[in-house]
Amino acid sequence: MHLQTVSQKIIYSDLQNRIAHFCPCSTDEGASRESAPADQPDTPEQDLPESRELRDEEIRLLREQGNSAEDWSAVRVHPDFNVLSVRGNQFFGRVYLGVFSGAMHAYPVPGGVVSLPQGVYGSTLADCRIGSASAVHRCPMLQGVRTGREVLLSNSSLRSSGATIYGNGIEIPIGVEIGGRPVRIFADLSLELAQFVLDRPGDALVQDDFNALVDRYCSRIQGHCTIVDDYAAVLDARHIQDAYIGPHAWVHQCDCIEEATILSTPADPTEVGPSSVIRRSIIQEGVSVDTGALVFDSMLFEHSYVTEHGKVQHTIVGPNSGVSLGEATASFMGPFVGFHHQSLLIANYWPGGRGNIGYGANVGSNHTSRMPDQECWPGEGMFFGLSSVIKYPANYREAPYTIIAAGVTTLPQKISFPFSLINEPVAYYLEVPPGFNNLIPAWGLTDNLYSLKRNEGKYKARNKAKRNHFDLTLFRPEIIAYMRKAVEYLESITERKTIYLPKDIPGLGKNMMTDVNRLKAIEAYRFFITLASLKAMRDRILANPKAVRSAEERRAETAGLERYLTMVPELLTRTLSSRQRDIDRGKAIIDDYQQTHCPAEEDPFVVETRQEVELELSRTRQALEYLSGA
Incomplete structure (x- = not known):
């Protein structure tokens, strides 16, 4: 598969056209959206709003209503401008004001409405454009801001520093913190394309082609203002700079949004809530960043979340995944990763996702006396139990749906047995080295099938992703292939023993295995391999x-x-x-x-x-x- 094949599957948003609408002189007017599918035609560039200069009588009334301007001739208005709906403001530089009725207007936000009069009241505007039917109330500084229609801005400061690409194009390290597996993020990046690039860190052709794609994308979204698109609402935001805030987004009481793209749609509005900080990041549709969340140099895919003081840095959070209370750094979290507790996820490349991180889990033991250049590859569906400690490097890619039991510390290792349980030994053997755990292969199939089926159904029911598509079936061909390999390893012994060590069975990592569990696993793996094969034949x-x-x-x-x-x-x-x-x-x-x-x-x-x-x-x-x- 080539990068072009993967990139052609991208479902593009309207971001490039929207930025061209608000900043028509900043973008490449001759360029169309990168690889946009034929069934998603570009909309024609919209003209700037109709405008006129203020009349002398309107300037007099505006002054009487407490307004002042550095240069009244630089203030332009909609032809139907209503002077009575603009009171107590200061205008600097070039300002455009739409038409406002002055009447109370219900601005929809998730879970209800906020009602305020249309118009501009008690605010300071410098080089701004305020769309019609909007409400701007008590904003201490709006500088270089452009809004769409029916936008609500209240008690918030927004500004622009000049040229910006809204957080697109930045490079983040995944897995290896000090570099070696980087990827550049942009608003319409797909999960499949990101994994394709990350899987090929040494392929110069793939890396060059991907960088060229990102460069072309970024060249078409260059802007020079902070944008608040149609029907978005921003209330009590302390600082917003060089940001694109998409239609119907709901931003309230956040501390900071800088160099960021926040996509949003009527069907999938995005919310940025109290005390949250977003810097140099991409937020896709339907995302929630709330309650003291910190998001730095990261990308949150559609319907993901970071809440309750969660911290995400140099990380990709996949669709339907999220971080609450814990910290994720230099990691790629695939879909449906549950991370709801005070835990740590550092330097993890986890494209399969569908896993869980228990309270106190330390999936990030790469900070030793050596360089932080090690990484962990969790397998799809892995569960890291309470207070577990995962030492690096670690590779569980061939052990999907494996459970690390509570309190277990694992040594650096590679495991090749799907659906396993890794627990502390129930007995001690002289020949078992210190630190080794007991690996029970296929435990999920023999003793925990209910949970596996429950999770499969839960993921299918809760999937809200529209841009990204993934097969949520449990017994897929790639999972069956891992099970076949596991059977080969289990049957490769040259001598029957009570317990086995890594020298006896490949793929065992730094663990022991009993013969009883080996035989049970062979039966379980073979049963489900046969079941999948016969089902495929039937289909x-x-x-x-x-x-x-x-x-x-x-x-x-x-x-x-x-x-x-x-x-x-x-x-x-x-x-x-x-x-x-x-x-x-x-x-x-x-x-x-x-x-x-x-x-x-x-x-x-x-x-x-x-x-x-x-x-x-x-x-x-x-x-x-x-x-x-x-």
Whole structure:
């Protein structure tokens, strides 16, 4: 796959056209959006608003209403300008004022409305353009600001320092803090393109082509003002500079926004809330940055969040992921990463996402007496338990959906066993080196299938991403490939033992494994590998039921489907058993557990699994009918 192929999949926003609308002299007027798809045509550049000079009588009235101007001839207004809606202001340089009714107007914000009179009141404007039907109230400094229609600005300071590209094009280090795996961010960057570039740090052609793409993009969004687009609201913001704030964005009580692009749409408004700070960053649609959050040199993809004093620096936060209370630095967080506690994530390259970071987890032990040049590659769906400590370097890419138990410290290692549990040893053996943990391969498949199915359903239900698309199916081909490799490793032993060490089994990292767990894992991996293979065969039959098949092929496919019919119900059995163990444990400890929890059979995800199994059986019988009638 080439970079051009990946970049052509980008779904572009209207950012370039919007900046050209507000700053028509700053952008390359002959350039169209970079690689914009044919079904997303450019809108024609809009002209500047109609304007006229103030009449002498209007200047007199404006003065009587407490307004002053450095040069009244530099103040231009809409042809239908209403002088009564502008009171108590100071104007410096070139200022444009739209038409304001002066009547109370309800400005919509997430969760309600803010009602204020249209017009400009008690504010200082220098080289500004205020769009019609807007409300500007008690803003101590607006310098180099341009707004769209029906914008609300209240008790806020916004300015421009001159030429800006709104935080686009900056380079951030991912994984290796001191550099080596960099990526440049821009407002319409896709998760797939970012991963494509990050996966190829040594490919000069890919890096050069990507930098050229970003340079072209940035050349088309050069502006010279802070922009607040149509229907956006900014209230009680202490400092905003060199920012683009998109349509319907809701910015309130933030401390600082500098050199930033904040995309927003009516369907997916973005919110920047109290005490938040955003510097040199890109914020896509539907994002929340709230309650003392700090975002520096980072990119927050659509429907992600940083809240409750979370700190994000030199980091990409994927769709539907977020950081609360904790800190993420020099990391790439893929989709659906839950990070809701005071924890640490440093130098992680985690494109698969779908994981969780427990309270006190230290996934960032690269600050030793040596240089901070090590990184961690978590696998898709990894869970870092309470107070776990991950020592670097670490590579869990071939161990998706692995759980690091609470309080566990892992040594630098590479693991190749999906769905594993890494815990402290339950017994001590003389031959096991200090610091080694006990790895139980395929534990998620044998003992925790309920949680796996629950998370799969949860991700599908909660996915709000529109720009980025990812397969949320659990048993995908790449996951099955890791399971096949794990079976090869587990079966590669030359001698049966009670326990195994890294010299006995490849991919074991710095851990031990018991023979009992090895045998259970082989059975579990093989079961799900076979299940996925037979399901793929069934789907191929349903996709092309009239395909020509020999008698031998029909017999083999029929036998496979009949086997599949016997295996599929086992999914429900294992899911139900996994949930029942949790309930039995709870009943033995909590006196009224049965009054607060439904029976395992009635659990929503068990019911959903039962429905999936019934659908699988029905589709498989349909495929058998096709074969019998062939």
